[in-house]
Amino acid sequence: MTENFSVKLEEAKYYTPEVRCREQSWMGNYNKTYQAFLADPDGFWDNVARELEWFQPWSRVKEWDYPYARWFLNGKLNITHNCLDRHAHNQRRNKVALMWRGETEDEERIYTYRQLFQAVCRFANGLKSLGVGKGDRVCIYMPVVPEQVIAMLACARIGAVHSVVFGGFGVNALNQRIRGTNAKVVITADVTYRRGRAIPLKNIVEEAVVNAPSVERIVVLRRDTDKPVELHPEMEVDYYDLVDGESRECPAEPMDAEDPLFILYTSGTTGAPKGIVHACGGYTVGTYYTTKHVFDIRDDDIYWCTADPGWITGHSYGIYGPLLNGATCLIAEATPDYPTPGTWWDLIEEYGVTIFYTAPTAIRMFMRVGEEWPNRYNLSSLRILGSVGEPLNPEAFEWFYHTIGKDRCPIVDTWWQTETGMHMLTTMIGEPMRPGFVGRPIPGVVADVVNRQGKPVPPGTGGLLVIKEPWPSMMRTVWGDDERYRKYWETIPGCYTAADLAVKDEDGYIMVIGRADDLIVVAGHNIGTAEVESALVSHDAVAEAAVIGKPDPLKGNTIKAFVILRDGQQPGEKLKKDLIYHVRMTLGPIAIPSEIDFVQSLPKTRSGKIMRRVLKAQEMGMDPGDISTLEE
Known part of the structure; x- marks a missing residue:
């Protein structure tokens, strides 16, 4: 550092x-x-907290026991009551809450606060019918559609802990996050649309839950109504079938101020991604x-x-x-x-x-x-x-x-x-x-x-x-x-x-x-060097890998990989393409290297830690600084 x-x-x-x-x-x-x-x-x-509605007031604002804090002790509330009920039941009842636009002009949906409140309640009741309750974890792997928002709010309404996974992640990254939270239910869609193409999501989920025994049900939003994907009834349920006939009322679960609301994974500097709890x-x-x-x-x-x-x-x-x-x-x-x-x-x-x-x-x-x-x-x-x-x-x-x-x-x-x-x-x-x-x-x-x-x-x-x-x-x-x-x-x-x-x-x-650490910010997304390196090393041809971020006028940074091959493997353009595809399938397109160099060795400390700053300094033509810990 x-x-x-x-x-x-x-x-x-x-x-x-x-x-x-x-x-x-x-x-x-x-x-x-x-x-x-x-x-x-x-x-x-x-004073700020008093602007919101609480089911039970707090006894103390803060308890600070370094490095742990508790806020609004003994206070009870529900975030969706404050997001929905207090607007839907007053003068904002018919105010537009959410406007959604798809890739084409004819794809538009608008929800007033009353309509969003009712949609959230119906889906919350649907989740309850699947046995989801307070404290259960629900993984949401969806495109940017109103149902994604509704799913998040519905989880929060009944006290379930949602874990949203970016729809661009691949099978391994999704599986890691499902298993990390022991998710009971996964909510997904058949496809997401990008640049005029339909990109399947459901088949990624099907692969990701193979080694995730905690998952009991998969809720599927079928967007392609002309060719609806087949559902496997022993595990999968249609989104609209789930809400059909459900009540438009669902009481908001009173949540203690310190109850978990959601888990969101962010790339770690070492090892697995970190599930941040809010x-x-x-x-x-x-x-x-x-x-x-x-x-x-x-x-x-x-x-x-x-x-x-x-x-x-x-x-x-x-x-x-x-x-x-x-x-x-x-x-x-x-x-x-x-x-x-x-x-x-x-x-x-x-x-x-x-x-x-x-x-x-x-x-x-x-x-x-x-x-x-x-x-x-x-x-x-x-x-x-x-x-x-x-x-x-x-x-x-x-x-x-x-x-x-x-x-x-x-x-x-x-x-x-x-x-x-x-x-x-x-x-x-x-x-x-x-x-x-x-x-x-x-x-x-x-x-x-x-x-x-x-x-x-x-x-x-x-x-x-x-x-x-x-x-x-x-x-x-x-x-x-x-x-x-x-x-x-x-x-x-x-x-x-x-x-x-x-x-x-x-x-x-x-x-x-x-x-100051081993994270690379690519197009505003934090990518952990360890995750990309792990994905590369999981390929049969790779013995060891290190990645760095290179400044880029458009993305802020791009990813460059330095790869040591296993004995008997030959470097070449075909292998580079294979490795890029492998990372894409493992982590998703946001994590693929823009460049790959095949090398014979990597700069390491005597304890074996890769010195990425040395690689970066060499790449940028800069002084690598103190290299006294570098192994000869």
């Missing part, structure tokens, strides 16, 4: 939104609000608060987060956060550049999107094809732009601000993680924006850039990004492996260490440089 590096900060360049942006925002004066939080942290979060109370409060204040969301906003619900951004800011605030949400199966690079801009114009939250990878892709595409569309409805997933480089910031926002939309670049559950750093609405800098800690979060001893580093000096105090939506543990949870708090005693390198300027604005 590298830290304490020096960063040459360019002369400060700021964009200052109109004064009314700050004056009219929910947050108001950032400095005043932040100081009020520091003066009484528990009182701050107590709790009902703190996660509800954290995502409600940050959606309201970071996006300054209003009752007449049309909100679009482009993230797939298979990732934490889709959980927190595609579904739960907006619905907690009674927003109208757009979700789309649409690929950004299919059938044209104008697809997303067309959706913004057609639906009147006011808040647009996307990834730097998408922004850079649009930059490459030029301004002519967004300029064909009327984007005047846009009010706020957001970025997530990786650092928003200054060039992408400028393009986003000028070309899409027309110099009038504040940009909220956000830093947070699967583990944090909610936004941690950003530039709040109305505050001056500095390209390349994500911003400052939001009120409610204490963050800093420190050295290995935990001491704050001077402005312009690189260090490790840390969180110094607990926050409501923090993960509670790593499912089945609490020791991995503790490691987040052990790198620097007393701090949550995010494994990101960062630098702070004189004004307290933080620039996130990138990962």
Whole structure:
């Protein structure tokens, strides 16, 4: 891990939104609000939580027993009661909650809060009929369709713990996550559509459950009604058959604030992916608060987060956060550049999107094809732009601000993680924006850039990004492996260490440089080096493998693999293609290497650990730094 590096900060360049942006925002004066939080942290979060509806009030806001926190002790609530009931049973009853758009213009469905509430209740009752109850785990492996959202909410309504798996993962990755959670039911679809092609999902599930004895039933959403796939009745049930005849009412299960809400797997730096566990109370409060204040969301906003619900951004800011605030949400199966690079801009114009939250990878892709595409569309409805997933480089910031926002939309670049559950750093609405800098800690979060001893580093000096105090939506543990949870708090005693390198300027604005560990951020997705290496080594021809991330102007990073072959195996283009296909089938297309080099040896420490930074330094033509531990 590298830290304490020096960063040459360019002369400060700021964009200052109109004064009314700050004056009219929910947050108001950032400095005043932040100081009020520091003066009484528990009182701050107590006030936020009181904006939601609880079945039973809490006795204490927080209990901090390092490194474990409990929030809203003895409080009882249900996140779906706050997402659905409190809107469906008041003036928002007939307000649009969810708008869905498929790949083609004729694929559209719209749900009001009343209709979404009823659909969730019916599916929740269907899950109950399959024997699913409080504490059971349910794996959701679906395309971006309304039924995916309904399935998540239905699980939460009855107290089942959902584990959503991104629909681009392959058999092995899905099997690993099903077995990791001991999922009782898997919910899937026959196909997902991408670039005009139907990509089968059900057959991947059928292979993935072969060695997953916990699975009792598979619920299948059959989208292809012309050629419906055959179901095996001893295990499989049709989605619509399951809800047919079920009641439109299903009482929300009262959940203790510390009951688990969901498990979401994120790539680990070593070994298997980590199942991050989030709790009902703190996660509800954290995502409600940050959606309201970071996006300054209003009752007449049309909100679009482009993230797939298979990732934490889709959980927190595609579904739960907006619905907690009674927003109208757009979700789309649409690929950004299919059938044209104008697809997303067309959706913004057609639906009147006011808040647009996307990834730097998408922004850079649009930059490459030029301004002519967004300029064909009327984007005047846009009010706020957001970025997530990786650092928003200054060039992408400028393009986003000028070309899409027309110099009038504040940009909220956000830093947070699967583990944090909610936004941690950003530039709040109305505050001056500095390209390349994500911003400052939001009120409610204490963050800093420190050295290995935990001491704050001077402005312009690189260090490790840390969180110094607990926050409501923090993960509670790593499912089945609490020791991995503790490691987040052990790198620097007393701090949550995010494994990101960062630098702070004189004004307290933080620039996130990138990962300090063995994760590669590809197109906004965290890919663990260990997972890709394991997939490569599982091929019969491979003895050993190491992968690194290479900077890429479009994806942020691409994956390069260095492979040692078994004796008797011959390198060649055919084998490269075989290995790429093998990784695709094992982990999915997001994890495939863009390059493969066949090598005779790999740089290792004397204890046998591969020194990936040496490989990366050699690849980039850089000084590898201290190699005293390198084996001769």
